[in-house]
Amino acid sequence: MLSTYRYPKYDYLPPPELTSKSQRRYPLVVVGAGPVGLCAAIDLALQGLPVLLLDEDDTVSVGSRGVCYAKRTLEILDRLGVGDAVVSKGVSWNIGRTFYRNEEVYHFNLLPQPDHKRPGMINLQQYYLEEYLIARARQFTHLDIRFKNRVVFIDPRPDGVLLHVETPDGAYSLEADWVIAADGAKSSIRKMMNLDVEGKVFLDRFLIADVVMKADFPAERWFWFDPPFHPGQSVLLHRQADNVWRIDFQLGWQADPEEEKKPEKVIPRIRAMLGDEREFELEWVSVYTFQCRRMSKFRHGRVLFVGDAAHQVSPFGARGANSGIQDTDNLCWKLKLVIDGKAPDRLLDSYSDERIFAADENIMNSTRSTDFITPKSRTSLTFRNAVLTLARHHPFARALVNSGRLSVPAFLVASTLNTPDQESFAGEMIPGAPMDDAPLKVDGKPAWLLDQVGNRFVVLHYAADPQQIDATMRHEIQQLALDAIPIEVLLVTPAASGTAHGLRVLEDYSGRYAERYDARPGTTYLIRPDQHVAARWRAFDAASIRAATMRATANLS
Amino acid sequence: MSLILSPNFHEPGRHFFRAYGPGDEFYEALIEMHRDLSDEQSALVNARLILLLANHIGDLSVLRDALRIAREGVF
Incomplete structure (x- = not known):
């Protein structure tokens, strides 16, 4: 099916431990080379620290997966040196249309904030982001990326962390001063450490498809509530790079994921949505469910959890990868100061506190969007439809239409790292604020x-x-x-x-x-x-x- | 005063960093109020809520506007 993108295959090299048989100690080990782990590794390498990055795979993410990269993420990527690559390949969009049944309820124009370097967001398939990050990571001689290295055992001790790693050529062990666990929603590090992640499971399934469209189609975000071609559910259409369109169909909990993924099932759905004449090809298809939950602490001694390993949100609002990258932005400078002996290790507890504050905000917003998009009761559905019918003519109701509140950074107003104001200031650049550009x-x-x-x-x-x-x-x-x-x-x-x-x-x-x-x-x-x-x-x-x-x-x- | 139809959710003494914040907070509280109620109970609670808010607004000309708009397009 896949045709617009050639997946890179990264070389696996037998790690030196397999030949020398001696156990080495590393100051920093990052587990997981997804977008979040890669950002952590690059950030730490930029700080001058030697980094070992372990990943069980040897390629990038398959399928588009993460799609929207928000302004704050682009600013962090600028700091890491990949902002331009991501923005120039990505697709910008400003017009969003919201449909209810068979008519357009309203549209909005997300004009970028004037005089900011980066737009509110760009759309780009996750594999491109990972490819650019890997290319950047490889520029550092003190950043060692080991593909096909799977962590199978962890022993977190007060003075260091012991890891067992499996490779195609056999297993080895190593010690680390600090471990960053960026190994995703199903984090094996989290499981091996018997740590809980608590929250809400949503009983719903979504079908996602990457579709290559041959005909022209505007670069807009279209969101349908209860459309005639997919009654009772929601559908989202987004443009990505290379004329690849991302379509998300809400399926409901009863749907059979294996059945729904079959092209003979997916293609008629897309045809019904696009109309009969338009030519398209299916590139990739998957079915997902989601949860809104987080760990109670993101720091466990010398192991620091980031991204989906630490917290998960519904996809509405693109708060997954975006918030994970912000975790690393918050963590890496703190880790550098602690490693250099310039700050006590309780600075790392502030990483957990600040990012839990942000995670709770992300979970709250993505839960509110989910509850609007997929009402859980008849009354909730009635209110949702009341908002949509009023939205056509009345601005107050448009503001209540919640098809996802796009990822924005948290104002860390409660952080103990802030020095409270003694004088009065206007505006929003209060202690704890993410900086506005100029x-x-x-x-x-x-x-x-x-x-x-x-x-x-x-x-x-x-x-x-x-x-x-x-x-x-x-x-x-x-x-x-x-x-x-x-x-x-x-x-x-x-x-x-x-x-x-x-x-x-x-x-x-x-x-x-x-x-x-x-x-x-x-x-x-x-x-x-x-x-x-x-x-x-x-x-x-x-x-x-x-x-x-x-x-x-x-x-x- | 005429019926306000532009976004108007707010709370004195609180600053919202995002424009959608207060409206989304209200909507969440509204849905939460109905949690674990039967459809019939929800309809009763909604009616009580409308009466409370109508009395708070008081101005009959505003209420007439709201009644008219609420009914528009519903046949």
């Missing part, structure tokens, strides 16, 4: 704010005229860069002013930074390595910046 000029050239921060602690100090930064402050800025946890100060200024005594200057020529960050002369933000706001003040004070950095790294108890 267009800037650096050395006279166009640039983006998010590309200037990340991977380290940064202070953004807004100054009307950087030339006026006095010698005392310049000295303090130099000292901050020499701290055990270095803090780089960047000046943001409304107008070009060249260099300012060797300090880096970001020119907020459009005024978007000042607007989004409620910046006035003196306004100072402390930014975490994962591009979240840690603290902010109305004036520059090195002692406050140091204290907030200590708090953001769990160095204050």
Whole structure:
């Protein structure tokens, strides 16, 4: 069936342990080379840490699977060095149409937020994302990817983790200081450690098909409630790269997955949906069920769970891969500080706390979407249909139509790593907020704010005229860069002013930074390595910046 | 005051980072209220809810607008 994509086959090489027979110890082992495990491995390699990445397979994901990659994910992928590849191959869409029975109820235009580098989302088959991430991972000589290496035993000890690994040439064991479990919803690490994952199972089945369409079809997202060609259920149509369209049919719990997957069953469904004339070919088909659940803690000693291994959501809103990649964004800089002895290991508990906060938000939103799309009672169905019939004419009801709330990052407002505001600010860039982007000029050239921060602690100090930064402050800025946890100060200024005594200057020529960050002369933000706001003040004070950095790294108890 | 037909869910003292937040929260609470009720019980609860909200609104001209729109297109 498959024709638009050639699956790469990655070489398996016998690991050195099989010949030397000696057991080695590695600082970091990532288990699972899906999108989440790959992002973790690349992020850690970028931090300069040697990484061993184990995967039981030797190719990328089969079928489109994850489809929508949201803005925050694209920003993280930019930081990891694959943003451009993903965005240029991906398909952007803005128009979404919602149908109820045989008529269009309304459509929306998701215009991208002005003056942000990345759009709200792009559509791309998961195999492309994985292929680009593997190519990126292979650029690091200190990142060892071992395909066809399956972890079959784990012994988590207080001082390290023992793993047994099976390969086509036999088994070996290794020790790790830290293990990142990115081995998916059915995580064998989680099972071998007898850890629970609790939540709700939804009694429903969905058929997903990748279809190559020969005729023109608009790049829009179409969502049908109760359409004539599939009565009583929902259907979603999405465009992906290479003229491959992704179609999701709700089947109901009674459906027989094996029967439904047969082409003679699938093709008439698609034909009924598209109309008879349109030519298409079936590339891939699968049936899925889903759960909304999470582990009670994502950190278990030296084993850290990320992505689907730690939490699962319904697919509505694309909160699976997107939230998993955000897990790694949150975790990797913390792990680097702990490994370097610059932060206590309780900083890793904040990974669990912050990402559980985010997971609960994702589970809540995807559960609400699921309950709207597949009502569980007659009354719930009546309300759903009432919303859809009102939505045609009344904006308030359109806002209630919930066919998936697209993945957006959580505002980590409850995090203990935040330093609470002492002064008043307008806008949303509160401590714990994922940063808003803004267009800037650096050395006279166009640039983006998010590309200037990340991977380290940064202070953004807004100054009307950087030339006026006095010698005392310049000295303090130099000292901050020499701290055990270095803090780089960047000046943001409304107008070009060249260099300012060797300090880096970001020119907020459009005024978007000042607007989004409620910046006035003196306004100072402390930014975490994962591009979240840690603290902010109305004036520059090195002692406050140091204290907030200590708090953001769990160095204050 | 006329009947509000633009999105209007909110809660004093609370900030919602996403526009759909308050509406989705209401909708979830509405569906949750009906949990474990029979269809007949749900119909009764819905009627009680309408009466409570109608009294809260009070203004008969607003209520007449709502009654008319609710009935539109339902034959």
